[in-house]
Amino acid sequence: MISISRNCLFHYLATLSCSLSMMSYGINFSWTSPYLPILTSNTSIIPMTSEEGSWCAISPIPGCVIGALISANLADRIGRKHTILVLAPVVLACFVAIGYVRNYWWLLTLRMVIGIADGAAFALVPMYVGEIVEPQFRGFLASLSYLFYVAGGLVINIIGPAYSIFGSSMISAAIPAIHFLSFAFMPESPYYLVKANKCEQAEHSLRILRGNQDIRKTIEALKDAAKQEAQLGEKPVLGDIWRVPSNRKACFIFLIASLASRAAAKAPLISYTMAVFEEAGTNISTVNSTIAYCTVELVVAFITTCFIIDRFGKRFLVIVSSMGCVVTLAMMAVYFFLKYFDHAAVEYLGWFPLATLITYNVLFNIGLAFAQMCYLSELFPMNVKANALSLAEIWNCLSSAFCIKMFQMLTDWSGTLAVTFLVFAVWSLVLFVFIVKYVPETKGKSLEEIQVFLILSTVPTIVCIVGLIWASESPRYLLEASREVEALAVYQRLHRLNNSRTQYGLTELELPGRSAYRERMSPTRNIIKHGVNSFREAFQFVSCPANFRSTLLLASLHFLLGFLYTGLTTYTSAIMQDQRDHKYFSDKQYISNENYTGVVFNSTLENREYQNALFKNATFTHLLLNHVGFVNCTVIESEFIDVKASVSYFKDSSIIDSRFIDTDLTTHHFVNCSLINNTFLSVISDCTTNFDYNNHLEELHQETTEWSTIMAVALVVLGFGLECGKASRRRFMYVAMLVVGGSAIGILFMADYTKARIIDVSMRVWLTCAVNALTLVVVEGYPCHLRCTAHGMMRSLFHIASLCAIPIYNVLVQEPVMFSVILTVLLALYGAFISKEIQDNSKVLL
Numbered sequence: 001m002i003s004i005s006r007n008c009l010f011h012y013l014a015t016l017s018c019s020l021s022m023m024s025y026g027i028n029f030s031w032t033s034p035y036l037p038i039l040t041s042n043t044s045i046i047p048m049t050s051e052e053g054s055w056c057a058i059s060p061i062p063g064c065v066i067g068a069l070i071s072a073n074l075a076d077r078i079g080r081k082h083t084i085l086v087l088a089p090v091v092l093a094c095f096v097a098i099g100y101v102r103n104y105w106w107l108l109t110l111r112m113v114i115g116i117a118d119g120a121a122f123a124l125v126p127m128y129v130g131e132i133v134e135p136q137f138r139g140f141l142a143s144l145s146y147l148f149y150v151a152g153g154l155v156i157n158i159i160g161p162a163y164s165i166f167g168s169s170m171i172s173a174a175i176p177a178i179h180f181l182s183f184a185f186m187p188e189s190p191y192y193l194v195k196a197n198k199c200e201q202a203e204h205s206l207r208i209l210r211g212n213q214d215i216r217k218t219i220e221a222l223k224d225a226a227k228q229e230a231q232l233g234e235k236p237v238l239g240d241i242w243r244v245p246s247n248r249k250a251c252f253i254f255l256i257a258s259l260a261s262r263a264a265a266k267a268p269l270i271s272y273t274m275a276v277f278e279e280a281g282t283n284i285s286t287v288n289s290t291i292a293y294c295t296v297e298l299v300v301a302f303i304t305t306c307f308i309i310d311r312f313g314k315r316f317l318v319i320v321s322s323m324g325c326v327v328t329l330a331m332m333a334v335y336f337f338l339k340y341f342d343h344a345a346v347e348y349l350g351w352f353p354l355a356t357l358i359t360y361n362v363l364f365n366i367g368l369a370f371a372q373m374c375y376l377s378e379l380f381p382m383n384v385k386a387n388a389l390s391l392a393e394i395w396n397c398l399s400s401a402f403c404i405k406m407f408q409m410l411t412d413w414s415g416t417l418a419v420t421f422l423v424f425a426v427w428s429l430v431l432f433v434f435i436v437k438y439v440p441e442t443k444g445k446s447l448e449e450i451q452v453f454l455i456l457s458t459v460p461t462i463v464c465i466v467g468l469i470w471a472s473e474s475p476r477y478l479l480e481a482s483r484e485v486e487a488l489a490v491y492q493r494l495h496r497l498n499n500s501r502t503q504y505g506l507t508e509l510e511l512p513g514r515s516a517y518r519e520r521m522s523p524t525r526n527i528i529k530h531g532v533n534s535f536r537e538a539f540q541f542v543s544c545p546a547n548f549r550s551t552l553l554l555a556s557l558h559f560l561l562g563f564l565y566t567g568l569t570t571y572t573s574a575i576m577q578d579q580r581d582h583k584y585f586s587d588k589q590y591i592s593n594e595n596y597t598g599v600v601f602n603s604t605l606e607n608r609e610y611q612n613a614l615f616k617n618a619t620f621t622h623l624l625l626n627h628v629g630f631v632n633c634t635v636i637e638s639e640f641i642d643v644k645a646s647v648s649y650f651k652d653s654s655i656i657d658s659r660f661i662d663t664d665l666t667t668h669h670f671v672n673c674s675l676i677n678n679t680f681l682s683v684i685s686d687c688t689t690n691f692d693y694n695n696h697l698e699e700l701h702q703e704t705t706e707w708s709t710i711m712a713v714a715l716v717v718l719g720f721g722l723e724c725g726k727a728s729r730r731r732f733m734y735v736a737m738l739v740v741g742g743s744a745i746g747i748l749f750m751a752d753y754t755k756a757r758i759i760d761v762s763m764r765v766w767l768t769c770a771v772n773a774l775t776l777v778v779v780e781g782y783p784c785h786l787r788c789t790a791h792g793m794m795r796s797l798f799h800i801a802s803l804c805a806i807p808i809y810n811v812l813v814q815e816p817v818m819f820s821v822i823l824t825v826l827l828a829l830y831g832a833f834i835s836k837e838i839q840d841n842s843k844v845l846l
Contacts (some may be wrong), residue, residue: 026152034160099169268407316427321367450845562801741828
């Protein structure tokens with residue numbers, strides 16, 4: 001627990017009065033939470049649409065960026081204290097004006113002006129606190145600014161529903177007034193005073209802050225730091241943050257802490273708290289849930305700053321907080337997945353979302369909430385701190401806006417919060433690994449000790465750079481640049497410990513197919529000219545008499561593989577579709593021209609299709625529609641109660657005056673139907689219109705998963721065959737093409753869907769292996785400087801063949817399947833013949 005002694009009393013007083021500005025920051029950003037629904041209603045005193053309301057919500061963010069940019073210059077010119085102090089009257093005047101404003105654009109302008117002050121305060125408050133307090137108190141006091149920010153959000157969410165805009169604005173205006181009156185009597189930063197050559201004032205400021213402590217050593221340390229900065233000779237600029245290795249290290253650490261905080265989805269959850277609770281289906285009102293959420297956050301933030309942060313250290317707490325956020329976000333993702341796919345599974349878990357989000361709030365506030373502010377005030381040296389904190393504020397504004405937008409886009413795209421929470425959980429897990437590896441502990445260290453640590457941590461990188469400067473150039477590069485003597489010297493030096501070989505010749509370094517007329521292109525030439533010349537040189541090389549036959553064989557094989565690779569996708573998909581349709585519809589029962597009036601259906605309906613039927617006053621209750629179709633049917637005044645559908649549909653039908661209650665229509669589709677005066681209550685639906693039922697059986701995500709698996713298996717087979725099995729490239733392609741031809745025949749005559757599917761997957765694996773083996777042949781058979789160009793030329797033939805295959809196979813699949821099989825087998829046999837003729841370059845020294 002933090003104890004307050006007389007010597008450090010002004011540490012707390014200065015920090016508390018300074019952090020009051022952050023409460024205005026929290027009020028301004030949370031202001032739209034209680035008032036945006038009122039402003040967008042018909043009774044609003046400032047009429048605005050939903051679109052205008054969204055711009056009102058984000059209006060402080062541009063102001064924060066502006067404030068961050070001007071704060072650095074002001075802090076170095078007039079001081080930290082006076083810059084923070086001058087912001088208070090601006091915020092007070094804007095809050096008062098908001099109470100009287102009746103114009104939309106004036107409201108946006110005033111909120112943006114407050115955002116300017118907020119952006120400056122966010123950059124300056126951590127700087128001021130970090131420079132006035134002693135190391136043992138810095139963690140606690142630096143995190144108080146976040147505590148006041150949370151308190152501001154809680155205040156506006158409490159007074160907002162109870163008071164009008166005028167009343168809440170007057171209450172909010174009292175906060176900057178108190179801030180101005182209290183902070184005016186606080187001392188200036190001694191760091192700034194020493195930097196401005198005001199040593200006497202710096203001593204006076206230190207005596208106020210440190211009480212009876214001996215300040216001579218501190219003054220000397222500050223003077224030494226000022227002298228070192230003066231020796232630089234130039235005023236620090238933004239580039240110093242990137243040019244100095246220790247500053248780059250500090251930026252890297254801050255980015256990790258900041259990204260971890262953003263990945264925990266705190267900013268989106270502040271903006272969408274009510275929406276999340278409504279989607280989760282808790283029994284507590286959204287207003288009470290929001291107040292409870294903010295209250296827990298404030299209490300936990302207070303307990304953390306007073307009892308935890310300086311006892312356990314920041315690094316440990318950030319690690320625990322990050323891992324806790326990963327777990328709780330994943331738990332919320334699981335909950336919404338269950339709710340989306342099986343609503344009954346979460347029927348009795350209404351308490352779970354609120355409990356999980358409160359747990360998340362606790363875990364976030366013990367570490368990630370204050371991590372970036374603490375590291376901002378401690379990591380950067382005095383000469384670049386103002387610029388660093390300004391850039392940090394800009395980064396925080398932009399990253400927060402990005403996360404909020406990503407949260408909304410993921411939810412709209414997926415239709416469920418499950419995917420959104422899962423993405424943020426995975427992102428947090430990645431940042432957790434970086435935190436464990438790179439974020440240091442700064443507890444109990446002075447600012448000078450932290451700078452020494454950052455400088456020493458960059459030594460290994462500097463050593464590596466120096467080592468690379470003195471390292472030898474690649475002998476392959478030197479040879480291609482016609483620097484044979486240097487290449488031979490480097491090659492001999494690299495192998496000087498090989499006693500069995502003492503003589504080396506330039507012929508050992510000669511590349512296959514090296515031509516006397518070739519000269520390496522200069523890297524200083526124009527990029528376009530260099531590309532054209534490289535293409536010309538590669539074309540001359542591949543078309544010369546010595547290489548023409550090999551080039552023609554490789555080009556033919558690329559064209560053939562591209563044709564098969566794309567064509568077989570269409571061909572096998574058609575075969576698999578026919579077999580699936582046969583599996584689903586072979587036993588289907590067709591019922592035509594029936595009249596069902598007053599009939600109750602309460603048992604599972606499966607594999608049947610109603611044609612030209614009339615359902616009047618019919619009731620479908622507590623049943624499953626499994627592969628059931630309604631074609632040219634009329635449904636009048638009927639009820640569907642607690643019905644679940646599995647690949648069922650209405651087609652060319654009319655549904656009139658009917659009710660769908662507690663019905664899951666996720667896989668039920670309405671195709672060219674007329675829906676008139678129907679009622680849908682508690683319906684789970686992802687229905688589509690004008691839907692082709694046959695295409696529904698081949699989902700896009702299934703194809704993606706399938707091809708990803710095939711590629712992984714193919715790479716394993718290829719690696720094992722070429723490296724472990726020591727198989728040559730041409731033999732591997734020969735076997736692959738024979739397997740493809742045999743598989744095409746097997747799929748045609750295999751009536752069982754499962755076995756046909758296995759053959760199809762194996763064929764695609766071997767075809768993928770053949771494509772990758774052919775790529776190796778091209779890479780190994782051409783000189784280094786021509787490989788990319790030659791490979792690009794070959795791959796262009798591959799893709800041209802793919803475009804040709806699509807219309808040809810689409811025509812063939814409309815005919816008897818035998819035509820597709822014959823074409824595939826002939827092409828596969830021709831590919832096997834060509835693969836035997838190409839040169840295997842796997843044993844050539846490159």
